[in-house]
Amino acid sequence: MGTNQDDMLRDRADTVLRRLLDGGATDAKVVARAGQDLSVRVRLDEVELVEEAGTCSLAVRAFKGKRVATSSTNDLTADGLDRLVSDALELCDLSQEDPFAGLPDPDELAKAWADLGLHDPACDGVDADDAVRRCQRAEKAARGYDPRINNSEGASFGRTSGGFYMATSGGFRGGYHGSYASLSVSPVASDEGGKNRTASYWSARRQLAKLESEEAIGIEAARRTIALLGSKRVPTTTAPVVFDPDAARSLLGAFAGCVTGDAIYRRSSFLLDHMGERVASPLVTMVDDPLLHAGPGSRPFDGDGLPARRNVVVEGGVLKTWLLDTYGARKLGLKSTGSSASSTGSGAGVSNFFLQPGTQSHAEIIRSTKRGLFVTGMMGFGFNAVTGDFSRGAVGYWIEDGALAYPVSEVTISLNFRELFSSIDAVGDDLDLKSGVASPTIRVAQMTIAGS
Amino acid sequence: MTLQHTALPRAPFAPGGPFEIDHERARKLLTVALSQGGDAADLFAEYGLGASMVLEEGIVKSASRGVSVGVGIRVQRGFAAGYAYTEDLSWEALLRAARTAAQIARGDAREVAEVTDRAHPERYLVSVPSIVVAGAGKRDLLLQADRTARAADSRVHRVEASLNESVRELLIATSEGRFVRDVQPMLRFGVRVIVEREGKRQSGSSGGGGRVGMEYFDQPGKSVDDHAREAVRLAVAMLDAREAPAGEMEVVLGPGDAGILLHEAVGHGLEADFNRKGVSNYSGRIGTPVASSLCTVVDRGDLDHGRGSINVDDEGFTPTSTTLIENGELRGYLHDTFSARHFGLAPTGNGRRESFRATPMPRMTNTLLLAGPHDPEEIVRSVQNGIYARRFGGGQVDIASGDFVFSLSEAYLIENGKITAPVKDVNLIGNGPDALSKVTMLGTDLQVSDGIWTCGKEGQSVPVGVGCPTIKISSMTVGGTAVQGR
Numbered sequence: 061m062g063t064n065q066d067d068m069l070r071d072r073a074d075t076v077l078r079r080l081l082d083g084g085a086t087d088a089k090v091v092a093r094a095g096q097d098l099s100v101r102v103r104l105d106e107v108e109l110v111e112e113a114g115t116c117s118l119a120v121r122a123f124k125g126k127r128v129a130t131s132s133t134n135d136l137t138a139d140g141l142d143r144l145v146s147d148a149l150e151l152c153d154l155s156q157e158d159p160f161a162g163l164p165d166p167d168e169l170a171k172a173w174a175d176l177g178l179h180d181p182a183c184d185g186v187d188a189d190d191a192v193r194r195c196q197r198a199e200k201a202a203r204g205y206d207p208r209i210n211n212s213e214g215a216s217f218g219r220t221s222g223g224f225y226m227a228t229s230g231g232f233r234g235g236y237h238g239s240y241a242s243l244s245v246s247p248v249a250s251d252e253g254g255k256n257r258t259a260s261y262w263s264a265r266r267q268l269a270k271l272e273s274e275e276a277i278g279i280e281a282a283r284r285t286i287a288l289l290g291s292k293r294v295p296t297t298t299a300p301v302v303f304d305p306d307a308a309r310s311l312l313g314a315f316a317g318c319v320t321g322d323a324i325y326r327r328s329s330f331l332l333d334h335m336g337e338r339v340a341s342p343l344v345t346m347v348d349d350p351l352l353h354a355g356p357g358s359r360p361f362d363g364d365g366l367p368a369r370r371n372v373v374v375e376g377g378v379l380k381t382w383l384l385d386t387y388g389a390r391k392l393g394l395k396s397t398g399s400s401a402s403s404t405g406s407g408a409g410v411s412n413f414f415l416q417p418g419t420q421s422h423a424e425i426i427r428s429t430k431r432g433l434f435v436t437g438m439m440g441f442g443f444n445a446v447t448g449d450f451s452r453g454a455v456g457y458w459i460e461d462g463a464l465a466y467p468v469s470e471v472t473i474s475l476n477f478r479e480l481f482s483s484i485d486a487v488g489d490d491l492d493l494k495s496g497v498a499s500p501t502i503r504v505a506q507m508t509i510a511g512s
Numbered sequence: 513m514t515l516q517h518t519a520l521p522r523a524p525f526a527p528g529g530p531f532e533i534d535h536e537r538a539r540k541l542l543t544v545a546l547s548q549g550g551d552a553a554d555l556f557a558e559y560g561l562g563a564s565m566v567l568e569e570g571i572v573k574s575a576s577r578g579v580s581v582g583v584g585i586r587v588q589r590g591f592a593a594g595y596a597y598t599e600d601l602s603w604e605a606l607l608r609a610a611r612t613a614a615q616i617a618r619g620d621a622r623e624v625a626e627v628t629d630r631a632h633p634e635r636y637l638v639s640v641p642s643i644v645v646a647g648a649g650k651r652d653l654l655l656q657a658d659r660t661a662r663a664a665d666s667r668v669h670r671v672e673a674s675l676n677e678s679v680r681e682l683l684i685a686t687s688e689g690r691f692v693r694d695v696q697p698m699l700r701f702g703v704r705v706i707v708e709r710e711g712k713r714q715s716g717s718s719g720g721g722g723r724v725g726m727e728y729f730d731q732p733g734k735s736v737d738d739h740a741r742e743a744v745r746l747a748v749a750m751l752d753a754r755e756a757p758a759g760e761m762e763v764v765l766g767p768g769d770a771g772i773l774l775h776e777a778v779g780h781g782l783e784a785d786f787n788r789k790g791v792s793n794y795s796g797r798i799g800t801p802v803a804s805s806l807c808t809v810v811d812r813g814d815l816d817h818g819r820g821s822i823n824v825d826d827e828g829f830t831p832t833s834t835t836l837i838e839n840g841e842l843r844g845y846l847h848d849t850f851s852a853r854h855f856g857l858a859p860t861g862n863g864r865r866e867s868f869r870a871t872p873m874p875r876m877t878n879t880l881l882l883a884g885p886h887d888p889e890e891i892v893r894s895v896q897n898g899i900y901a902r903r904f905g906g907g908q909v910d911i912a913s914g915d916f917v918f919s920l921s922e923a924y925l926i927e928n929g930k931i932t933a934p935v936k937d938v939n940l941i942g943n944g945p946d947a948l949s950k951v952t953m954l955g956t957d958l959q960v961s962d963g964i965w966t967c968g969k970e971g972q973s974v975p976v977g978v979g980c981p982t983i984k985i986s987s988m989t990v991g992g993t994a995v996q997g998r
Contacts, residue, residue, distance in 0.1 A: 103789065109871060111595040112612050130576040134599045139530070140579065143521075147577040154647040156571040188615070213791055213912075248791050248912055255793050255943075256912035296759035296995055326568070327670055327706050327713065406574075440917035441906040442939040442991070446706065446715045451756075451939040451991045453908070453917035470915050472939045472991025474758070510758035510941075510991040 065094055069225040069235060072118060072136070077227050079145045080122050085152070087123040087163050087229045092116075095222025100188060102195035103214030110188045115222075122148040126157040163230035163364075164386040164396065170234065170367040173360035177353045179237035182268040183219045186241070191217040194243060194274050201278025202247040206286050213246035213258060215278070219268075232365030240356065241268050245281040251289050259284035259437070264494045266354045284436065287457070291467030293511040294458055300432035301473055301507045302425055302459065305490060307435045308499035312346070312415055314443045314450070315477065316497060319373055319381075320399070320408040321388020323445065330448030330477055331379060339379045340481035343418060346374040348383060348399065350411030357411040357496030363400035368411065371397050377482075383408045415499040418487030422501045425486045427462040433509055434459050435473065448477035454509075471511040480504055517644040523559030523681040524581065524601055526693075531601035533557055533583075535627045538685035541585060542624045544610040546687060549619025550587040550594075552849075553610075556826060557583045557601075557683040558868040563643050567654035567673040575647065582868035587613045591788075591850055597868050625689035632692060632823045632830050635816055636723030641697045643677040645726055650675055653729070653736050657703045660740035665748055669713075670706040671740075675699070676721075684828035692828040697723050698819070698975060700963060703739045707747040716747025720962030722819045722977075734962065746903065746922055749934055756923070756935035756992025762898030763940060763988045764891055764926060768959035769904045771978025774809055774881050775967065776907040776916040777944040778802070782836050782844075783862070783874040783969075784851030786911050793914035793944065797842050803948030805840040806884045813861055813877035819963030820878040820977035824861070827872055831861025836879075837948075846874045866972035876967060878977030884954020888982040891953045893929040899990055900924045900931050901940075914944035917991075939991040947985060955982030 069092040080088040094116045101109040118141070119132035129151030133144045186194075195215035203209050218241070225235030244262035251257050261281035263272035271277075303311065318329040331339060340346075350359045350368035359368050364386045372380055384392070385400035385408040401409025426434060439453035451474035457464040488501030525533040533541075538555055545553035560580040565572055583606060584597035594616025596609040642650075657673040680696040702719030718739040721728060729735050765773060778794070786792035794802065803809070813822050813831030824830050827849050835843045845851065848863030851874055864875035892900060900923065907918030919939045924931045960979035967976045 106590075107592045107616070109593050109595065110616055111597075111871065113597045113869065115599060115869075117599075128574045130574060131578060132576075133579040135524070135579050135581045136600070137524070137530070139524075140581075143579065151575040151577060151647070154565070154575045154651060155573060156651075158571060158573050161573075211790055213789065251913070254797075254945075255914060256791055258791065258910075258912040293989070296989075298995060326672070327708070328715065332713075439908045439910065439915070439941075440919055440939050441908070442917070442919045442937060444715075444921075444937045446713050447936070449937045451919070451937060451993075453915070453939055453941045453991070455910075455915075469913060470941055470943060470989065472758075472917070472941050472989065474756075474938070474991050474993045476993075508758045508991075508993045508995060510989050512760060512989070 065223055069094060069223055073225050073227040076118060076120060076141065076145060077229060080120060080148060081229055083145060083149045084124065085122040085149060086125055089121045089163065089226065089228040091119045092225045093222060095220060096184065097220045098186065098188065098191060099216065099218040100191035100195055101214050101216045102192055102199055104212055105196055105199065107192055108214060118144060120144060120148050122152055123161060124152040126159060126161045127152045127155050128158060128161045129155055160387055160390040163228055164366060166231045169232045169365045170361035176351065176358045176360055178266055178358055179221060179239045180267040183239035183241045184221050186219050186268065197274035198243055198245045198278040201275040202245045202282040205279050205282035208249045208286055208289065209247045209282050210250055211248035213248060215245040217243050226365065228365060234361060234365065236360060238266065240264065240266055241271060243271055243274065243277055245278050247282050247285045249285050249289055257285055257288040259288055264356065266356060288467050291455065291469040293470045294468055294509060295512055296510050298506050298508050300429050300503055300505055302429055302432060302434045302501065302503045304436045304501055305492060305499055307438050308502045309497055310438055312413065312499045313497045315481065316410045316413045318445050319383055321382050321384040321392055322407050324382055325388060325391040328446055330446065335379055337379055338377050339478065340374055340377040341484040342377045343487045344374055344377050344481060344484055345372065345416040347372050347416060348410050348413045352412050355412040355493055359411055362398045363402045364396065366396055366398040369398045383410065410496055412493060413497045414491060414493065415487065417489045417491040417500040420486055420488055422488050422490050425488055425501055425503055426459060426464065429459045429462060429503065432459045433468060434464060450474060450477050450480060471509055473507050473509055475507045517640050517646060520641055520644050520679065521561065525557045525683055526681065533683060535691055538691060539624055539627050541606055541610045542685065542687045544607055545585050545587050545614050546622040546624060548614040548617040549622060550589045550617035552588045552687050553586060554684065554686040554827065555583065555585050556868055559681040560678060560867065561643055562678040564674060564676045565650060565654060567658055570658055572651050572654055580867065583609065584868040585609045585613045586871060587616050589617045592616055593871055595871050624687045627685055627689045627691040630690050630692045630828065632694065635814055635821050635823055636697060638697050638725035640725050641679050642699045642726050643679050657736045657740045660737045661703060661705050661744050664741050664744040665707065667707040667709050667748065668705050668744055669708045672704045675701050686828060690828045692824050694823045696822065699724050699728055701739065703743045705743045705747050707751060709751055712751055714747045714751045716743045716750065718742035718746065719964050722817045722963035723821055724817045750922060753934040753936040755994040756938035757990055758992045758995050760987050760989050762895045763985045763990065764895060764898060764900045765983040766902040767955060767957045767981050768979060769961045770901065770983060771879060771881060771961055771980040772904050772907045772918050774980060775876060775879050775978050776909040776918055777947055778809055778837065779876045779879045780909050780911055781914055781944055782846055784845035784847045784855065785874050787845050788851045788854045792911050794842065798844065800842055801840050802842045802945045803837050803840045804951040806951055806954040807837055807840050807948055808882040809837040810835050810882065811846055811876055811879050815878050815960065815977065818878045818960065818977045819965065819975045820876065822877060825863045826865045827859065827863035829859045829861040829863065831877055834860045846876060848872050848874045864974050866974060870972050875969065875974050876976050878960065878979065880960065881980040883956050883958040883981045886953045886955050888955040888957050891955055891982050891984045892926060892931060894953065895926040896928060898926040900926050915941065916944060917941045935992065941989045941991060947988060950986045951983055952986045953984035957981045
């Protein structure tokens with residue numbers, strides 16, 4: 061990405077900011093973005109899709125005193141920009157005064173920041189032919205792994221990169237570039253009773269060279285698919301449940317949604333009224349760290365323009381802080397944690413949110429489980445954030461005497477989140493930060509497993 | 513209701529617009545798209561306007577609008593597609609997109625047919641799209657929802673209400689000569705409340721909409737007050753919910769939203785892209801029994817003002833009613849142009865996409881399980897020990913195996929033929945053909961869900977409808993926490 065694009069983003073944002081203020085806004089924030097995407101899908105060695113595009117958009121948040129409105133557009137013609145500005149100004153008159161609305165205190169704004177290594181020019185260098193070859197190699201490795209792999213949902217490669225620039229009337233100016241590349245494979249094998257089995261495996265990184273090799277991704281996807289063959293239900297019971305990193309990640313994501321300032325002032329979190337208390341096992345430390353070098357969710361400053369900072373949300377099982385943006389902090393009478401997730405909306409969110417890895421290997425955790433369920437995938441939307449009640453479909457393996465005995469599907473697992481996180485009795489050392497929320501393997505001492 | 517409004521903005525590519533795409537320009541772009549060969553090409557232009565207003569803590573805190581415009585050009589070569597889209601509608605940018613998409617093909621240029629207008633039925637004509645109705649009246653609706661919910665019960669601690677509206681103007685042109693336009697309005701209203709009593713907290717929500725204007729709220733049971741009271745009723749009812757049972761038992765699903773059972777258990781598995789590739793558990797089973805003989809399942813894009821209804825799909829074809837399952841036997845799949853060509857059939861009008869940023873694939877519109885012969889009350893009376901579910905949170909299916917889940921947000925125990933205590937949020941899990949073969953009773957009370965559902969597939973979201981009568985499933989796994997004595 062050249063400086064031409066940076067100049068263009070800056071000019072656009074500054075122009076729109078000036079027009080909003082000239083038009084009657086008392087304060088405003090403008091975000092300009094531009095990006096280039098390529099995605100490619102290959103199935104059974106044949107190209108299925110090659111998709112290429114460039115995108116450009118503007119989004120604004122305007123204030124008239126304590127009244128707020130937002131608008132966005134990707135129509136960058138003169139007419140489109142007129143509409144963007146007039147919509148925001150007009151909508152301010154429609155919304156009602158919110159005493160907590162407003163830009164952050166200028167003293168709090170980020171003024172300088174380190175390069176977090178968010179953009180890898182090599183990502184942009186992958187062209188369609190290169191992407192096709194990567195998909196072909198990954199899918200070939202999967203199909204060659206075992207003769208029982210007899211079909212494929214294909215392999216996909218995607219890369220995206222772009223620039224971002226934010227300007228506010230409160231004195232913030234800043235932007236950065238980012239990139240992200242991913243490769244996934246989904247082989248298919250036929251099982252008894254007309255069922256097919258598929259498990260996918262994927263790798264994703266901001267730096268192209270850090271992606272796992274095509275062969276490794278394909279083989280892991282195939283291994284997971286074959287391992288599902290012959291899976292069956294287990295009788296309804298209670299037992300320890302081990303979650304692999306992909307499954308544990310989804311638990312952690314649901315937990316993260318319950319520690320944002322928004323969830324708290326909206327009284328929509330089972331953790332409400334538990335600040336400073338023990339909410340998880342002493343083995344559990346959860347961190348949100350936007351400053352990790354090349355982290356998938358890393359950012360030098362937050363959506364309010366405040367410096368990004370590492371927040372330890374749960375330490376040794378004790379709830380230490382909410383994740384707060386400027387607005388949520390004001391609502392709760394607290395200080396922002398630099399966690400504004402959205403540059404034009406309002407709301408706090410995670411950057412790189414992960415469960416601190418422990419010392420046990422994944423294999424040791426399985427080995428030390430006498431009898432239980434090892435969950436590798438979950439399905440459905442069974443989480444009530446207000447009560448913490450959790451119930452989802454699961455697939456994985458039955459553990460008998462510390463070894464994987466047979467694959468399991470069509471069961472559900474359930475337990476309230478307070479008990480679930482409090483009864484984590486093992487945390488693995490296998491943290492892989494391939495997405496903004498990540499976890500190592502974990503084990504929950506006992507859950508209800510509903511099956512036959 | 514006052515209907516002060518402004519004119520609906522027209523797409524820049526509409527007749528008279530600054531970047532008008534007429535027959536001649538469409539044909540020229542398609543010709544460039546096929547200049548390297550390929551079997552077919554199409555052009556998809558979209559102008560989307562969105563607006564939303566959100567109330568919480570008694571005030572409308574923010575209002576927003578957005579514009580999204582772009583043109584996507586696709587070239588098909590066999591079952592491969594080259595696709596490029598542009599948000600810049602200048603002629604140079606459109607030509608560049610056509611040339612980029614053309615790179616998928618290898619060979620001699622192909623002829624493009626004369627493009628001509630194609631007519632389509634009107635299934636959601638609204639006198640005034642809600643998005644252009646003056647905002648003050650809509651703000652008052654949200655404030656009214658707040659007042660009504662708070663007045664309904666003293667335990668209501670928080671009220672959130674929202675109104676989301678959009679209009680999507682489309683132009684589709686194909687190398688076979690189709691030239692189609694459509695304007696698709698959408699409205700979605702919702703209320704969510706939190707009730708608290710003695711340290712217990714629970715939420716409840718209610719909402720609806722469809723391809724309708726503000727007259728939506730004039731329908732029986734669909735006023736702002738109706739939704740506000742329903743959200744409160746649900747939250748209060750679930751305050752006392754007890755641990756749900758775990759294990760296999762009889763399950764009765766109330767009419768309407770339970771149609772998500774079909775959406776997950778059969779609908780996705782019958783989208784023909786999965787069957788063309790042989791990865792669905794329904795592949796190769798046409799003409800065979802896949803459900804109890806009580807079950808007839810149809811996909812209907814033609815319901816008046818339905819959330820999932822479309823005059824034309826995103827490839828320019830008009831959907832009608834597609835029978836998927838008839839008296840328990842598998843009859844057909846849902847097709848886009850790719851899968852229809854593979855099976856040698858006509859497209860069913862199910863080629864849908866989220867926006868110009870993605871290529872179409874077979875998707876559901878409004879998926880319905882038709883009414884059966886049983887009195888709904890008799891169905892409940894027939895159950896000794898089971899679960900009655902009225903409201904649902906969502907579902908998911910694994911296409912390959914057919915295993916699916918869906919979550920209940922309002923459910924009760926059935927004990928000795930009577931609906932008794934409320935139970936906590938819980939998931940049901942089953943396998944498509946297995947669960948449908950256990951449909952032992954089917955009510956006479958077919959209902960179509962109010963317009964709230966959105967379906968996600970391969971990262972693309974599209975609005976859908978579902979519908980069904982009261983359903984009894986003789987055995988299904990209930991994913992509660994309470995293991996029953998055995």
